[in-house]
Amino acid sequence: MVENAASGLAAQIEDTAPTKHKPLLEWVKETAELTQPDSVYWVNGSQEEYDRIAQEMVDAGSLVRLTDPQFPNSYAAFSDPADVARVESRTFICSEKEEDAGFTNNWKDPSEMKAILNDAFDGAMRGRTMYVVPFVMGPLDAKDPKFGVEITDSPYVVLSMRVMARVGSDVLNKIEETDAFFVPALHSVGAPLEDGQEDVTWPSSDTKWIVHFPEERSIVSYGSGYGGNALLGKKAYSLRIASAMARDEGWMAEHMLILKLTSPEGKSYTITGAFPSATGKTNLALIDPTLEGWTAETLGDDIAWITPNDDNELRVVNPEYGFFGVAPGTGWHTNPNAMRAISKGNTIFTNVALTPEGGVWWEGLTKEKPAKLTDWLGNAWTPESATPAAHPNSRFCTPIDQTDMLAEEYYSPDGIKLDAILFGGRRDNAIPLVTEARSWQDGVFKGATLSSAQTAAAEGTVGVVRRDPMAMLPFIGYAAGDYVQNWLNMEDKIGQENMPKIFLVNWFRRNDAGKFSWPGFGENSRVLKWVVERLEGQGQGTETPIGVIPTEDALDLNGLDISEENLINSIQFVAQEWHDEIPMIEEWFTKFGDKLPAAMTEELEGLKERLGLK
């Protein structure tokens, strides 16, 4: 019976598919035969379609339409409490050889993994609709557009993908016209419905697999509906698969925000920032500078594709189309630009709390806590409740063009010239507020040894410090040593004198009272100003063993209310803290084995010497 239904479906696909692209049709048919959905639907990307799918979800009880006029045409979704973040322990890079996945990734033999996935996907979409979502990461008119097609049985994923990526008929037509390669990205929540079985609001499976085949450039994800596990254009494609493409083609796919900053003199600079998950990219990307006369425009808050060109420039493009931002901590007082974008509507919130007015709330949205809420688990909540109202990894998903500060270069397939790169960690100590790297190679060393306290963006213990190279630990699609080498190679491509300057930053140092000593958010513009001054060959600094840090009076502190103690605690270099770091870095480097580039050992030895440790 099932077989009949499945072969009927294959015929239906053949007759009704809006494309003749052979490999795509074959893959869709094969997938339908394996997963046995009730029906197949090709996503065209229209507003009408988005509204209809959202309405179907509202009718089914799996999406809440917000009625508070502060959030027009917006929805809230609530996940299964066991499906709230990326699952790094279930994320795999299945290269042919284990050594090519490297020590930062889980690995399984590709054919072994395919057998497992084949079993998991057998009948996995029973009782559900299989959606086919054609998408492109980056502008459709790029020289070499990076296409993908996500097959998913989650309407939530369909709606979110339409916000986060360019999807639909235009993309499909271009794939067909140019007979383009596309990355097949197969996703199921892994919760088939038997005849008459009632659905739950957030179907998912206890078993989760987030799998990448970097050599054949394909993705398979099973069991989760959340964020990077399921919106496969994002981390799976634009970082893990794209980083492998980038290594082969001589560019870089990075976990970075992209910010265009214009000084009072009218000079513009582009700065990217690689900070680990939930460590401040969206906030810096949307910064509202507190310094008079400085203008910030954004190009992206999470992913940057960086390509050397023939004019010896690094050009940077954001492949995404929306923001998937951490909700907690986002408010009018911390991130007004994000709030303005969200308030235009068309936003999908996940795992936030609901207000009695039919709006949303999360910790940090307002300074005052509302008297009454329904928390993300559906329970009544008051300020006296012991648990947070919103999940710490709750998110807003908003179209990028809703921000008033979007730079026009966002739309350019050639992107924008890159001038400076920030590496940032969440550290109570060790990393000063800002340090200028001594060279590109030293900057790569700073990136390769970047450390940060873990956050709620992935499973694991929040607060534990781990090394997170270039903020890419969970996203490098191949061996980490080769990845570091790819960074070093950029200098050979465009020349030492043309390299962006690299800076190490930390907004999260704590004082003796355990409080953040630097106010952060809009005040980070003071650090950006110093960065720009250094690019212009100005800006006072003190030479330290790790690089140049600003002198106390080099930072523009005009109008800033900060105690002397907090200022010093923020910007200082403490030799002892780096003496303590060295053994940790040495241990970290042993993990790279013989893939560790010699340049990294050279930098480590140089640092030890400058610290007086040898």
Ligand code: GTP
């Ligand atoms: P992902 O989307 O997971 O990659 O995160 P992200 O790097 O974009 O982090 P985001 O900007 O969303 O910030 C995460 C958390 O850090 C939020 O709760 C912010 O309020 C907080 N945060 C961001 N910038 C600052 C800052 O300058 N100082 C302090 N103290 N907190 C900050």
Ligand code: SPV
């Ligand atoms: C991150 O974890 O870095 C995110 C959220 O940006 S997710 O899309 O879930 O990866």
Ligand code: MN
């Ligand atoms: Mn991220």
